[in-house]
Amino acid sequence: MAEIDNAPPGIPEPALGGARRVAALVLLLMAGILAGTQLGKIAPLIPWYQAEAGLSLVSVGWLTSTLGLFVALAALPAAFVIDRVGLYRSYVFSAAALALGSIVLALAQSPVAVIGARLIEAVGYLVIVIAIPALLAVLAPDRLRAPALAIWGGFVPLGYAVADFMSAAMLLAFTPQAFLLASAGAFAVLALAGALLAAGLGPAGDAVASNWARETGSNQLSSSFSWPVIAFALAFGAYVVLSIGFFTFLPAFVAEGPAVMLSAGVIALLVPIGNFLAGALLRGRDVRFVAALIAGGFLVSAVSAVPFFSASTPLTATLAAAVFAIAGGVIAAAVFAGVPYIVPAGGSAAIVIGLIAQSGGLGTLAGPPFAGLVIERYGWPGFGWALAVLSLCGLACIAPLLFARRKPAWQR
Structure with a gap:
């Protein structure tokens, strides 16, 4: 680093x-x-x-x-x-x-x-x-x-x-x-x-910190890439695509869909609850727990997306939206909190974070047009199913880490 x-x-x-x-x-x-x-x-x-x-x-x-x-x-x-x-x-x-x-x-x-x-x-x-x-x-x-x-x-x-x-x-x-x-x-x-x-x-x-601070140089560029790093970056990209798509069109859905008991802005403010929840759960944990938390967040996102965009009652729609937002906060927080567990020996946390940020940035560009295309062709229920599929893709990206060794990458 x-x-x-x-x-x-x-x-x-x-x-x-x-x-x-x-x-x-x-x-x-x-x-x-x-x-x-x-x-x-x-x-x-x-x-x-x-x-x-x-x-x-x-x-x-x-x-x-x-x-x-x-x-x-x-x-x-x-x-x-x-x-x-x-x-x-x-x-x-x-x-x-x-x-x-x-x-x-x-x-x-x-x-x-x-x-x-x-x-x-x-x-x-x-x-x-x-x-x-x-x-x-x-x-x-x-x-x-x-x-x-x-x-x-x-x-x-x-x-x-x-x-x-x-x-x-x-x-x-x-x-x-x-x-x-x-x-x-x-x-x-x-x-x-x-x-x-x-x-x-x-x-x-x-x-962890002492190992990262010992070395710097061009050898760290190649040392910073490993399959867990790529898995985290791909999972974060999938999260950003589904999250940005969801929140970009949320105000329009709230305006024309079933009555929702929370405004789009308030629903967005539920995301940090997931961040703080993940922070509390991740203290002293290992890489498999981090991966499990990310996978769980994607699974909850998949389960909650369809009911929200297909709900016929305000209570169901509101609860599904709140669960989706909080689950997204858990995913994002766990990805960044998991960085110490995936930086390879001699690698750079800055480069790993840069790769994750790049993936998220590309997701930011792709999310809104993808969501607009799906909504235009398949309507709001189809968008809910598309978000569920994206969530399962994110789950697939992180799933191999569920079987990773408990020892952090920097110790290997």
Whole structure:
């Protein structure tokens, strides 16, 4: 794994769970959630961007998708660079780029300036979504590693929730520029605080983090790929396709389908419950338990998708939607929390996370058009069956790991 480039060489910090280390982990997670907010902040401002900045609806669409597009196209190459440059330096660079782009976006007046600012944000976002979970994996002591990475698995829905709440609270009384500046400022403050607290921290003193911090170099590129890593990446890609498709068209289904007792936004906010549930369950577990949890999440998704889109009663539809959302949160959290168990000996967690992120980014691009095609041809019940099939495909990807050895990959 890329070394913690600001740590004293060969001297891991002895304190595994000191207050400063825990505070650094919390602030890195909060900065990551606010990075997710930068994804969701455009949607409430679409009419304003059309009226004030002169952007077409197509341009606004690109403005919304630019950050995810960068991850889909360049996450794995970015992970190679992060592995060479170092996690801490990469985090500082990415946080600065994302903060700068966010501030420029808030102040931009012309379409060219708006798009340019969003591109700066995209560069920072691309790097930070790999650097933060890799830092969490190295800095967190064993007892906190799985919960921290599990919470990270929900940074996008949590970030969207923050954007929704901030926009609802601010846009009635303040200008859109003030909302954008508040979003940028909150991220910048948390990212800076996380950087200051993480500066000088060595890897956690347990064997996992110490093993990852010992080596860095080109040999890690080939060492980081193994069939468990590929299985996790494919499973995460399948999850993203079904999850993005589900939540993209959920508002339309709620509007025209049977009465559902929860709004689409509230259903989306149930995803972090699955993240926290997975974090609590994964402490001190092994790779087979992680695989079983992911497989269970896919199985529950398959079982709940069909009743939701075929339900005739509000209670059935609402319960099925809630179960589907929570199961998705469990899958995403378990994938990231399982990274310590699948990084091969001499491998790089940054590269493994980059591959998982790349798979998820491609799923983000494929999910909505796939869902739209299925709904157009087969209707809502057909979409439910398609989600069930996708869930079973994800289950098939992770199933071989159910029979894996209990020993983590880094020990082999």
